Amino acid sequence: MTVGLFIPCYIDQFYPNAAIATLTLLKKLGVDVVYPTKQTCCGQPMANSGFEHLTQGCNDLFIENFSEFDYVVSPSGSCVLHIKDHLHADKAEDKALGIRKKIYELTEFLTDVLKVEKLTASFPHKVGVHQSCHGQRGLMLAQMSELVEAPFSKPLHLLNMVQGLELINLKRPDECCGFGGTFCVAEEAVSVKMGKDRVADHLNGGAEYITAADMSCLMHMEGILRRQNSNVKVIHIAEILNAQEF
Amino acid sequence: MSTGAKDHAQLSDIFNKDEARVDWHDETLWFVRAKRDKAANSLPEWEALRETASQIKDNVLSNLHDYLLQFEANAEKNGIKVHWAANGEEHNKIVHSILKESGVNRIVKSKSMLTEECHLNDYLHKNDIEVIDTDLGERIVQLAEEPPSHIVLPCIHKKKEEIGDLFHKHLGTPEGASDPVFLTAAARDHLREKFITRKAAITGVNFAIAETGEFVVCTNEGNADMGAHLADVHIACMGIEKIVPLRKHLSVFLRILTRSATGQPITTYSSHFKKPRPGQTMHIVLVDNGRTTQLGREDFRNSLKCIRCAACMNTCPVYRRSGGHSYHTAIAGPIGSILAPNLDMKNYADLPFASTLCGSCSNVCPVKINIHEQLYKWRQVIVKEGYADPKKAMAMKAMDFTLSNPSIYKFAGKAGRWVLKHAPFTVNNKLNLWYKHREMPESPKQSFGEWYKQNNKND
């Protein structure tokens, strides 16, 4: 099994540690991982702004980079969802469809494909889990509070395998952080307020770290935490699942 | 946005100047969402109910033509006069002409979002007809000369002290009195007099049954019934999508409507009007006002399944922090944002963007409208139809050029982190709205791509 590692643009540029942890973790679990170096972005920022018709360049490049792998894995629920829902190619629609079927967000790949039941990670800290909307409601990584259905959570299932990790409780377990792509500047006031409220929920719960399966939400919350001079840090879930802190 | 008018972002910015008030607004509506959750969870068959309701509504839309004819025939048989209005203006004219014929110039009206959509009050006011809104929340916003900010809780944006001030000014209650029990009692006395003296009553319609020609009006206060049963003339105004095929389908909708809206198991009154009472005349105005156009939009037609419960508003993290008025349309929130562009794409081009696409709205929707997906699709339509900001369009083209060319992307990345300048959170924004309340992400020494190149060589 060969996995193509898809590292979204902003993770590549700002959060290389999340990407390194993803790569290391997958290798540790015995997966043959390849990182196609010519990748850039999934095109979501444009599409969510109403410019999906301009994303063909991104789509073609994505297909060129990833169609040959057995699976495509990425540490970003949001980018994965975008590919799953919107990857098209006039010239190679079958390849696009193939990728849409074989692309996985990291925690769902670990849970559903690798069926990981044991990890050797250790992270002795109080951690708040932010349920990123696109991962949770879009990819259904976890049950949603609006539905009357049995609970489950792929990220929590994995975090529970991490030694020393203590999960904190939130008053609103799955409210959006307000990042929302271009929303974060187009609707600056509401975006910031949503971010502040989400961060406050984690702070009130006593979190030392806020984690998520999506770095974009964390980037947003980090911006707010740092502005507040808070000691609380954000950390991608891959970094925790790969951590060896004692 | 039309020139001079403020868009959702600007109106939200104003709303957010008072953070304590935003917190209060958010908590109040979250409380309603929590009550909804409790009610939903009390029924193990909740998701099956939603699915059933959704399928009934799908059937309605696919057979609307025949159902409307069936409804009309049955209603007429029952002694109800049926009118058809192509748009808001015609609706207003019909209502006005009925009132004129009846020689009535003072009326009571219970809650009807349709009449808000058609701006009936303004129209009648200009024609010297006095309209008293009898739903407490609607009466409050009417006294404040504001539109409702929420379709179920019209004055949810107002604090009790502000309502006390309004009542002091208009109803003569003691200055400073703000206890909800006291204020409600004052409104009861004030409005009883109106019910007793007005000869015509307008109500909305929650459901209209094709099979029987009856219509159902749901209220907690009893104001629709007080108005209708005391008036000589009852005019019920409804959008054409309110049709339900069979009477027994009401069981499904009455089970989910109020549980979704307020967490109650049912409204206090679910009144079934089938025939006028002896001596009374009863009218129904069936209104299109853009609905048939929306029916033809494949991606958006199922917005017409909406039963106006407002669950999507209560759960929407944006609505809770921007207030209903920021949507500058009769129906606010996520559902309003997918309905409004159908009526006026230019004026409401901002609304589909007033969302993070978090998807909570679609999950609470009792008739399973894919609201957040429609928001995404409206964005595409609005851009294609040329209603997007031209500067944004240029930036997007530049972005696509860079992101589809790996070598340029890498060069741009090295030259001071291209993403920092062009990523969504900073795109085309000289004032850098990100930085106003958030720190920028720190630039690492090397990107993952650079790290990978280095470490792969060492492998």
Added chain:
Amino acid sequence: MTSREEILAKIKTNQPGARPLPADLTTVPGGMESIMQFKTVLSAIGGAIVEVANFEEITKYIQQEFKDKKRLISTLPELGSVTESGWENKDPHSYEDVDLAVIKAHFGVAENAALWITEDLMQQRVVPFICQQLAVVVNKVDIVATMHDAYNKIGDAEYGFGSFIAGPSKTADIEQSLVLGAHGPKTMTVFLLG
């Protein structure tokens, strides 16, 4: 073309292909459990429950609990000794000063404590809405479990007006504070008979 023709024509062009109606939802049968639920829900929505064996007990209850009330009316001949006679068939506005109206319901629904009352049981449509306090008599055997059972029971019954009434009139329009007695009755008493 009239607006009617225009609207219908546009619908015909724009409506999607046929979609079938779903099967009815199946419901659990009622029983004693339903009565318990009815009582619990009614209390939760601000109603009062009084279990009685016969109309004498209702009469006695009204005499005791509503003795200071001036105008008591009822559609039930069994309560003639404690209610006004000859009140029927007047102008609906004339009931504005009714303190208590006692009427009968066809049946009650356990899941929401709603009572189904048609206009033949109201005498005048406005009665259960305009009175200051409302009391409704329902037979214990006539409590059904859910709204599905309710509409099965209603079937294709003929009526000019009917209403599900669940508790006293209420509002929470001011800051979500629940207040009983908006425009309709301030209290609702249900006499559970049998």
